Amino acid sequence: MEKNSITRLPIYQKAGLKRPASPAQARQIYIETYGCQMNVSDSELMAGILTQNGHQMVSHLDDADVVLLNTCAIRENAETKVLNRLKQLNHRKRREPELIIGVCGCMAQHLRNQLVEAAPYVDLVMGPDAYRNLPMALNAVTNRDAFLGVRLDKNEDYADIAPIRKEGIRAWLTIQRGCDKMCTFCIVPFVRGRERSLPLKLLVEDVEKLVDQGFKEVVLLGQTVNSYHDDDYDFGELLYAVSDVNGLERVRFTSPHPADATDSMIDAMANSPNVCNHLHLPLQSGSTSVLERMRRTYTAEAYRSLVAKLRERIPELVLTTDIIVGFCGETEAEFMQTYEMMAEIRYDSAFMFKYSEREGTLAHKAFPDDVPEPEKGRRLTEIIALQERISAEINTTTVGQTFTVLVEGESRRDANRYHGKTDGFKTTVFPKADSTVGDMVDVCIASATAHTLIGQIVS
Numbered sequence: 001m002e003k004n005s006i007t008r009l010p011i012y013q014k015a016g017l018k019r020p021a022s023p024a025q026a027r028q029i030y031i032e033t034y035g036c037q038m039n040v041s042d043s044e045l046m047a048g049i050l051t052q053n054g055h056q057m058v059s060h061l062d063d064a065d066v067v068l069l070n071t072c073a074i075r076e077n078a079e080t081k082v083l084n085r086l087k088q089l090n091h092r093k094r095r096e097p098e099l100i101i102g103v104c105g106c107m108a109q110h111l112r113n114q115l116v117e118a119a120p121y122v123d124l125v126m127g128p129d130a131y132r133n134l135p136m137a138l139n140a141v142t143n144r145d146a147f148l149g150v151r152l153d154k155n156e157d158y159a160d161i162a163p164i165r166k167e168g169i170r171a172w173l174t175i176q177r178g179c180d181k182m183c184t185f186c187i188v189p190f191v192r193g194r195e196r197s198l199p200l201k202l203l204v205e206d207v208e209k210l211v212d213q214g215f216k217e218v219v220l221l222g223q224t225v226n227s228y229h230d231d232d233y234d235f236g237e238l239l240y241a242v243s244d245v246n247g248l249e250r251v252r253f254t255s256p257h258p259a260d261a262t263d264s265m266i267d268a269m270a271n272s273p274n275v276c277n278h279l280h281l282p283l284q285s286g287s288t289s290v291l292e293r294m295r296r297t298y299t300a301e302a303y304r305s306l307v308a309k310l311r312e313r314i315p316e317l318v319l320t321t322d323i324i325v326g327f328c329g330e331t332e333a334e335f336m337q338t339y340e341m342m343a344e345i346r347y348d349s350a351f352m353f354k355y356s357e358r359e360g361t362l363a364h365k366a367f368p369d370d371v372p373e374p375e376k377g378r379r380l381t382e383i384i385a386l387q388e389r390i391s392a393e394i395n396t397t398t399v400g401q402t403f404t405v406l407v408e409g410e411s412r413r414d415a416n417r418y419h420g421k422t423d424g425f426k427t428t429v430f431p432k433a434d435s436t437v438g439d440m441v442d443v444c445i446a447s448a449t450a451h452t453l454i455g456q457i458v459s
């Protein structure tokens with residue numbers, strides 16, 4: 001299909017079906033999503049494919065005759081959680097044998113047949129490049145064999161599919177699928193396949209439609225989102241193009257790779273007022289030798305210089321990160337380099353993990369997983385304590401300052417308050433006053449914890 005001329009055709013044509021499901025075949029489908037925002041976005045894509053084929057999405061499991069778990073494989077505990085959920089669902093299937101259970105996404109791709117062996121009652125196992133076949137697979141479900149759709153397809157970008165999103169103020173937009181980086185700890189390239197970017201023109205049109213539908217904020221998604229490219233257009237140009245869309249209040253993106261943090265990206269962040277001043281920049285380790293074993297393609301020094309440049313160009317920058325402790329061969333001295341780098345950079349917040357060996361990755365083949373579990377636990381506890389202290393200190397400095405907050409919804413704890421995010425993605429809670437969801441309001445901060453800012457709307 002010619003680039004830039006993609007139209008969103010009825011999907012059943014591509015899926016090889018003659019027509020949408022007849023009312024008799026139409027199913028009530030419930031999707032449960034695990035893992036990252038990319039999975040949230042993929043579930044919206046699955047809903048788009050299924051409804052275009054005459055099926056109906058339902059928001060309660062009790063109303064469903066098909067349940068699809070859209071899963072994550074990044075760490076072992078993500079898979080354990082889904083296996084436990086499957087056992088629960090099997091109880092229901094014993095009572096209602098017609099219930100169709102599908103496992104979709106990264107864990108389906110990772111475990112394939114092993115999953116069917118562990119949970120023989122599963123009817124469908126569909127990887128991230130197989131969603132187009134979901135309607136066909138549903139029709140093909142038999143009592144005997146599970147339907148396996150686990151072929152990766154480097155050309156599959158679902159560009160012609162219109163996702164079905166929940167109404168809200170923030171929309172996720174996948175701009176790139178797959179990953180070409182080969183970090184040794186990571187399962188993603190093996191379960192999501194090669195990197196592919198969607199056409200810039202199509203993405204800008206998508207953002208225009210999202211604004212028309214009432215979304216105020218768009219989050220651009222990719223595994224290494226800033227390696228985006230469409231012919232001569234790079235990620236910086238995409239940011240500029242999207243930020244120019246009339247009526248779009250905010251654009252964010254996640255997650256960038258430090259090696260692809262070009263001047264073009266930094267310029268777009270610094271120069272476009274609606275590109276948020278928040279960067280989630282995974283460090284993984286503060287030790288160059290560990291980074292080398294991880295094949296992160298940058299040194300601790302290069303990362304430091306990048307942060308210095310970012311902070312110079314974008315003084316208000318809110319910086320967050322991902323850290324792994326206890327990677328193969330990580331010595332106490334190497335761990336301390338991570339600890340010290342976190343103390344030096346002072347991230348606003350961080351996601352911190354113990355290394356979890358994943359079968360099929362390069363690290364699994366090349367290095368023993370030799371840091372003992374209690375030691376991984378100790379290291380994790382230490383950096384969490386450090387980060388909590390730093391986050392609380394940084395947030396305390398916001399007291400007395402005023403931030404523009406996009407109102408997202410009612411606070412879970414107090415129906416008289418709203419919550420929303422600052423430009424830097426800090427959760428803020430405040431009395432509703434005269435505001436409504438979707439408004440941009442100025443909130444003066446009165447107090448703060450490591451995770452939340454609390455304040456009042458000021459006029």
Ligand code: 5AD
Pocket residue numbers: 074075185186187282284322323324353354355356357358
């Ligand atoms: N073990 C622990 N954490 C991992 N991550 C990715 N793979 C692993 C693994 N095998 C973390 C990285 C990444 C985040 C999404 O998950 O920090 O940035």
